[in-house]
């Protein structure tokens with residue numbers, strides 16, 4: 001009898017935790033590459049509801065002789081029509097579809113700013129981190145506040161190649177120059193897009209289905225664009241309106 005009770009207690013202790021583990025695994029399920037024939041696409045525009053929005057300016061605390069006293073922050077690249085550049089639009093949680101792009105990601109240090117300012121990366125791919133300036137940059141990147149890379153790049157032409165192992169918004173900073181800031185949006189699937197200067201984006205070769213779509217911007221945050229139905233061979237239009 002005693003043994004039975006002990007067994008019951010043990011089972012009760014073990015099962016709830018197994019449940020949690022199963023849920024965690026489900027959430028982290030890997031992306032599966034499948035052949036996509038006659039896929040659909042999602043296309044649209046990212047706009048700021050308030051219309052035009054001025055970019056911010058950063059003030060340099062060193063290297064002024066090389067890079068000047070101030071630089072555009074490139075945070076709000078919003079034109080007169082309210083169209084926003086550098087918004088990442090992505091399908092949230094898509095589990096299978098086309099193969100990931102093979103291109104390396106890149107963060108270059110050019111005249112005391114990161115180039116590109118915002119870019120897309122894919123888990124498992126490589127990223128080149130380069131210094132094109134004649135000054136020392138210490139590129140330090142984070143996902144959710146945790147260090148991913150911390151790299152000293154002393155000379156013009158210094159280059160380090162790393163693998164992108166984690167997903168999320170990777171914030172890129174420089175320990176030597178506090179005004180420097182960039183972002184690499186690292187995804188485990190290829191269904192991400194970055195808006196151009198007219199706020200336009202297209203995500204293509206999507207298997208027919210219904211997908212949660214989200215949009216992220218460094219200064220305006222993340223918004224949900226709801227569920228979008230994608231039909232085979234058709235184009236679905238969405239608008240990403242930031243407030």
Ligand SMILES: [Cu+2]
Pocket residue numbers: 109112136137138174175176177180
């Ligand atoms: Cu720097």
